[in-house]
Amino acid sequence: MRLRPSAFLAAAAILASGAVHDSSASASAATKATPASAPSSGVKPPPPPAEVPDLREVKPPVLCVNCDQPFDTITHKKVLEGLLNNPYISELRKALYLQDTYHQFESKAHFDNCDFDSAAAYITELLDETAKHVDAATKAKNGGDKTAMEAAILKAFFSLGQALHGTQDFYAHTNYVELHALKAKKVTDIPVLVPWRAEGRTRIKELQQAGLISGFVFWGAPQKCPSGTISHGNLAKDTATTKSGKVVVANLQNTSQYKIAVYLAREASLQLLNDAFKQWPLLKEVNGEAVALDVLVDRRGVDTP
């Protein structure tokens, strides 16, 4: 769906006003838009390395899936150590990282280029694949074939990790944070959007009418943004140092847009895992309730052409 020009202008105004709270980060995301209709220029960046950093290096949040209480700090450390050799978490994290290597140029894998319908459909597709692998694992388990069950469960965690990547990229690669941050009194007021559920997909469509966009990536396809849409390089919040990531929001205690994106991506990830473990109890049975999960791992580079 293409945005009406008026809707886009409204979004640009929100983006511009959201970016001027901090003079040190006054590079307004909206004022440096790269025309979406510009011919592709520059060279496609090389894929990021197909490596997954050690859990001890990245110290990711440890989430308790379908638990009443998150782990406390001491327990957190112990649980993380226990996950170092967990093959399911390895597979989940591998998928999170490898999406950028193997699906680098596909808009749908990263919520790029305003390709919202395909990005949401792709998450559904990946969860359908998870379901198939869990079915295969269940059959293998019932047939007493532990090796086949193990192999199928690993595949299920891989598909789930791929779905988590897109779910997290939604917050880093769209102006969802910018559209909500100014109206919120605290970060937790910002609703967590769940693109794998029908209500989340409906919400995305509503927000598109209200100016939701994602960044224009000249080397990604397909490209569905209206002409003049801000570039991925200027909108992305994958790290604390990107133009948009370092912008701080005055009414949210000067929290950076990167931190807001991280918070939302982590909450959405936990909700997706809650749903997945509820729908497929076998995943929780083999893995346990603890999951270590990297957030916003996209390292494809954010340079503009």
Ligand SMILES: [Zn+2]
């Ligand atoms: Zn990505």
